[in-house]
Amino acid sequence: MSGRKRISVFASGFGSNLQALIDYNKKDDLGGDIVLVFSNNSGARALERARKNNIKAVFFDSEKFNTREDYDLEILKLLKSERIDLIVLAGYMYLLTPFIINGFKNKILNIHPALLPSFKGTHSIQEAFDYGVKISGVTVHFVDEMLDHGPIVIQEALNIGAEDTLQELEEKIHKIEHRIYPKAVKYFCKGELLIEGNKTKILKSKPER
């Protein structure tokens, strides 16, 4: 791996993780540039954030495609034409088909607001809270064909206090996300991640903080 990576962020909603990546790249260096933000939702705030930062923002309407595969093939064309090296999923709520997952094998990162393999799916923070776990956290992982699955890059845990509200837990989780996602993306862009089976080695471990 060499040179600056061309990154595409996929987001369906608010885009606070996208914003954290953009902000990080302004004061520090991800080792790559976010050149494309893609969404399946025309109203995604993430698209606005992209435009505000002069990043190409693209929406495809899934209803105009017969199948998910057709949809992903169109995205693949876009990714190829933009010479994308890395896909960063940041709240992308539309399942990827194997066309993209295999086309970008070991080149797709996802962030999940729980300690995988616990609390997979879309309501992880709420579910962890309702379950009453005393420790939860955030996982950044490579994406494979299974849901919320693939070699883990970074995990960070946090304690849930008896008095914590769901809202407080959400805020703490998002704060961790915004700190560790740029770190994981940077590891990738600098060529510091080595996948061996289901494990990811960070080649040049640097102090975390």
Ligand code: GRF
């Ligand atoms: C984050 O909690 C992320 O972990 C999950 O979706 C949420 C996206 O939030 N995959 P935002 O759109 O980045 O604010």
